[in-house]
Amino acid sequence: MKPAQFEQHEPKTVEEAVSLLESLDNRAILSGGQSMVPMLRFRLAVPETVIDINRIESLDYLEEDDGWLKIGALARHADVEHSELIAERYGSFADTAPLVADPQIRNRGTVAGSVAQADPKGDWGSVLLAHEGEVVAQGPDGERVIPADEFFLLPYDTTLDENELLTELRVPTPAPREGSAYHKLKRKVGDYAMAGSAARLVLDDEGRIEQAGIGLTAVDITNVRATDAEEHLEGERPSSDLFKRAGELAAEQSNPESDEHGDASYKERMVNVLTQRALGDAAERAGLVKRRVSQ
Amino acid sequence: MTNTREITLTVNGTEHTIDVEPRQLLVHAIREELDMTGTHIGCDTGNCGACTVLKDGEPIKSCLMFATQADGSELMTVEGMEELPEARGDLHPLQEGFREEHGLQCGYCTPGMLMSGKALLDENPDPSEAEIREAISGNLCRCTGYQNIVRSIEYAAEELEEVAAADGGTTAASAFDGEFDCGVENCCGGPSTDRDHDATEGGEHR
Numbered sequence: 001m002k003p004a005q006f007e008q009h010e011p012k013t014v015e016e017a018v019s020l021l022e023s024l025d026n027r028a029i030l031s032g033g034q035s036m037v038p039m040l041r042f043r044l045a046v047p048e049t050v051i052d053i054n055r056i057e058s059l060d061y062l063e064e065d066d067g068w069l070k071i072g073a074l075a076r077h078a079d080v081e082h083s084e085l086i087a088e089r090y091g092s093f094a095d096t097a098p099l100v101a102d103p104q105i106r107n108r109g110t111v112a113g114s115v116a117q118a119d120p121k122g123d124w125g126s127v128l129l130a131h132e133g134e135v136v137a138q139g140p141d142g143e144r145v146i147p148a149d150e151f152f153l154l155p156y157d158t159t160l161d162e163n164e165l166l167t168e169l170r171v172p173t174p175a176p177r178e179g180s181a182y183h184k185l186k187r188k189v190g191d192y193a194m195a196g197s198a199a200r201l202v203l204d205d206e207g208r209i210e211q212a213g214i215g216l217t218a219v220d221i222t223n224v225r226a227t228d229a230e231e232h233l234e235g236e237r238p239s240s241d242l243f244k245r246a247g248e249l250a251a252e253q254s255n256p257e258s259d260e261h262g263d264a265s266y267k268e269r270m271v272n273v274l275t276q277r278a279l280g281d282a283a284e285r286a287g288l289v290k291r292r293v294s295q
Numbered sequence: 296m297t298n299t300r301e302i303t304l305t306v307n308g309t310e311h312t313i314d315v316e317p318r319q320l321l322v323h324a325i326r327e328e329l330d331m332t333g334t335h336i337g338c339d340t341g342n343c344g345a346c347t348v349l350k351d352g353e354p355i356k357s358c359l360m361f362a363t364q365a366d367g368s369e370l371m372t373v374e375g376m377e378e379l380p381e382a383r384g385d386l387h388p389l390q391e392g393f394r395e396e397h398g399l400q401c402g403y404c405t406p407g408m409l410m411s412g413k414a415l416l417d418e419n420p421d422p423s424e425a426e427i428r429e430a431i432s433g434n435l436c437r438c439t440g441y442q443n444i445v446r447s448i449e450y451a452a453e454e455l456e457e458v459a460a461a462d463g464g465t466t467a468a469s470a471f472d473g474e475f476d477c478g479v480e481n482c483c484g485g486p487s488t489d490r491d492h493d494a495t496e497g498g499e500h501r
Contacts, residue, residue: 001339002319004318006317006318007298008317010363033359037320037341037359037361038340040318041320041339050317052363054364078353101433102432104347104354104411105341105359189432190432190433
């Protein structure tokens with residue numbers, strides 16, 4: 001099916017895009033388009049105007065800067081997948097990128113667009129939450145920084161203002177002893193998650209967990225943090241018993257729905273297992289970072 | 296047709312200037328404006344990959360992109376395969392592989408499979424079976440069960456290496472002389488100077 005008629009704008013700068021947002025009603029922002037184009041085709045979205053931001057070259061970046069890993073709004077899943085910086089330093093991002101959809105979709109779809117879409121089955125929201133990341137938005141009154149914790153409201157609904165453009169995602173650069181990972185259960189290759197768990201651990205000099213972040217996919221109305229599990233981990237030494245309890249707490253705090261892929265109790269058990277696996281990988285990687293630094 | 300826009304697409308080396316509505320999908324522009332019907336429309340939802348084309352060398356699903364978004368880009372479709380130098384005026388080695396190894400039955404998914412296969416072999420001339428399966432994971436085939444498609448791409452990889460050797464040229468694979476550096480410290484293939492490292496170090500690299 002073809003989309004309904006629309007006017008199209010291709011701004012070249014963020015300022016131009018924001019002023020279009022301000023001056024036009026009933027408009028949609030098009031970035032990677034891998035969810036937006038089907039929505040337009042099925043006429044789930046029928047905007048009068050489409051603002052295509054793909055020509056804003058200043059939004060195409062993936063870099064470390066000033067203590068942050070910064071992901072510009074036009075960085076594609078494939079950019080993360082093929083980045084050496086990500087492969088070396090950001091385990092959870094390196095785990096996640098190849099698990100998003102399929103190679104063609106990853107060449108077009110953007111990480112920031114996926115977060116802005118706020119599908120609770122989306123993977124990146126969990127990673128952003130586990131890393132205590134931030135969302136940067138540009139609006140008529142300038143830049144606004146939104147902590148990931150305060151970003152997701154409902155399925156497909158966020159705290160972005162309607163005149164704001166999401167320009168950047170960012171997470172703190174890794175501490176000396178930090179590791180992160182993402183594990184995802186899906187029915188077959190390319191699918192959305194049935195359940196997913198992102199974990200990030202920061203260890204102190206004694207090897208105790210100084211900071212823990214866990215983000216869950218597809219088991220609540222938005223991507224959510226498993227705060228009970230995080231609190232249970234902090235101050236403790238990594239061990240399989242500790243992670244087992246954290247997995248149970250994450251499962252208890254999750255709120256999955258039964259569907260054709262599995263009932264809620266099955267998904268809760270999967271949250272438990274995936275969280276334990278993600279924590280195990282994160283702890284191992286935190287150790288590897290330490291070895292690399294001490295060489 | 297109220298608002299149309301002029302765009303330029305270079306398809307298989309030939310430049311085309313066409314007028315399109317903003318809502319026109321790239322796959323429709325290719326099939327209906329340029330009359331190149333080798334690129335198929337399968338599912339219309341972005342799942343099946345039959346509409347896969349190469350945009351500036353990368354495989355994309357042309358049903359998930361508007362034609363205006365491809366303005367100024369280089370596209371490759373299945374029609375361009377025979378014109379590539381490695382086809383030597385006949386079928387491209389990938390097409391030959393699909394024929395020799397029975398990589399198609401109904402043939403509907405084949406143009407997309409060929410494009411994904413082409414993108415893979417351009418990047419990685421000697422892929423493993425797992426790498427081939429990953430590369431075609433965005434392309435659905437309901438006939439073959441994929442086994443013969445994997446064999447077809449393997450066939451093409453071998454054929455391309457032979458073509459390159461016969462031409463006295465080098466593929467990335469045949470150029471490998473032990474001095475390969477993938478750019479990641481202490482990674483898999485490179486001649487690491489320090490073999491004492493845990494093999495999993497730098498293991499994020501894929």
